[in-house]
Amino acid sequence: MVRSLPVALGALLALSGCAATPTNPHVLVMPGANKPFEQFQQDQYLCKQYASEQVSGQAQSANERAIGAALIGGALGAGLGAAAGGGHGAAIGAAGGVAAGTAVGAGSSYHSQSGIQRQYDNAYLQCMAAKGNHTPQPTVVYTPPPTVVYTPPPAVVYTPPPAVYYPPPAVYYPPPAAYPPPPAAYPPPP
Numbered sequence: 001m002v003r004s005l006p007v008a009l010g011a012l013l014a015l016s017g018c019a020a021t022p023t024n025p026h027v028l029v030m031p032g033a034n035k036p037f038e039q040f041q042q043d044q045y046l047c048k049q050y051a052s053e054q055v056s057g058q059a060q061s062a063n064e065r066a067i068g069a070a071l072i073g074g075a076l077g078a079g080l081g082a083a084a085g086g087g088h089g090a091a092i093g094a095a096g097g098v099a100a101g102t103a104v105g106a107g108s109s110y111h112s113q114s115g116i117q118r119q120y121d122n123a124y125l126q127c128m129a130a131k132g133n134h135t136p137q138p139t140v141v142y143t144p145p146p147t148v149v150y151t152p153p154p155a156v157v158y159t160p161p162p163a164v165y166y167p168p169p170a171v172y173y174p175p176p177a178a179y180p181p182p183p184a185a186y187p188p189p190p
Contacts, residue, residue: 022055022120024048029125032132040133047127054123058116 025048031040129135 022051022117025051025121025124026117027121027125028136029128030134032134035132043128043131043133047124047131050127051120051123055116055120058119 029044031037125135
């Protein structure tokens with residue numbers, strides 16, 4: 001039970017990513033002016049067949065690439081697992097490689113599916129337009145570029161640095177010996 005769960009999840013993941021040939025368009029087409037509805041239905045049927053012929057085989061090709069990615073991922077995972085951890089590592093590496101390869105393949109297949117649908121829709125629209133039906137016209141919306149207002153940078157004004165006056169350092173020199181001693185009129189200090 002525990003071992004079958006990852007296998008079942010891997011198979012579900014692989015199948016969910018498969019591309020399929022489109023069966024219906026994803027665009028709206030209206031009957032031409034004064035065209036009977038029965039004629040419009042016949043146009044639809046013929047144009048669906050035409051569109052299917054235009055994309056035939058592309059889904060199969062996308063799915064084969066997805067399966068190839070899963071197989072290559074499994075082989076690389078087994079090789080790396082064997083190199084890293086022996087027999088058990090090979091099994092774990094193969095399982096991880098298959099899971100990673102399946103995820104990559106499913107993502108690739110999903111993107112292929114959207115491209116196939118777009119090609120189908122284009123072929124269908126071309127056929128319906130050729131038969132005189134009204135197809136949607138692409139609407140082109142012009143958005144003007146945003147208005148950019150350039151403001152010049154503020155003017156740079158250079159001013160001289162403030163004048164700072166530093167007085168010369170005070171230098172104290174001992175009195176020269178040539179000066180006479182003070183008069184004796186002054187008593188000596190107590």
